[in-house]
Amino acid sequence: MFGFIWSVVRLKCPKCRKGNMFVKSSLFAIRDGHKMVEHCSCCGLKMEPEPGFYYGGMYVSYMLNVAFFMPLFLAYAIWLQPYVNAFLYFVLLVLVLLALSPYIFRLSRALYLAFFVSYDPEKNR
Numbered sequence: 001m002f003g004f005i006w007s008v009v010r011l012k013c014p015k016c017r018k019g020n021m022f023v024k025s026s027l028f029a030i031r032d033g034h035k036m037v038e039h040c041s042c043c044g045l046k047m048e049p050e051p052g053f054y055y056g057g058m059y060v061s062y063m064l065n066v067a068f069f070m071p072l073f074l075a076y077a078i079w080l081q082p083y084v085n086a087f088l089y090f091v092l093l094v095l096v097l098l099a100l101s102p103y104i105f106r107l108s109r110a111l112y113l114a115f116f117v118s119y120d121p122e123k124n125r
């Protein structure tokens with residue numbers, strides 16, 4: 001289980017857990033930051049199994065955003081409300097969301113592909 005989570009967090013191929021899923025390793029690459037490799041460089045896994053495969057990744061992205069921001073919202077509603085300005089807190093959350101969006105985009109794709117591809121390092125190519 002730890003290996004699964006670690007490979008998803010590091011955006012590695014779910015089959016071999018070694019090859020990179022994205023062309024550019026930098027999260028904030030303005031140009032081609034969203035591009036994925038066609039096949040894994042280690043095991044040859046096709047990163048887009050079928051056209052439109054990653055439409056389902058949008059639901060994973062939504063789930064990740066809710067999982068990350070709901071605790072922050074609840075922390076404000078329960079504890080921070082008397083001390084912190086609501087508008088400033090909202091602006092801060094939006095800025096954090098914008099800063100994390102490239103990683104959450106990639107993470108959602110890695111997690112979605114890992115749902116369908118099992119770890120199998122022996123079966124290369």
Ligand SMILES: [Zn+2]
Nearest residue numbers: 013016040043
């Ligand atoms: Zn691979």
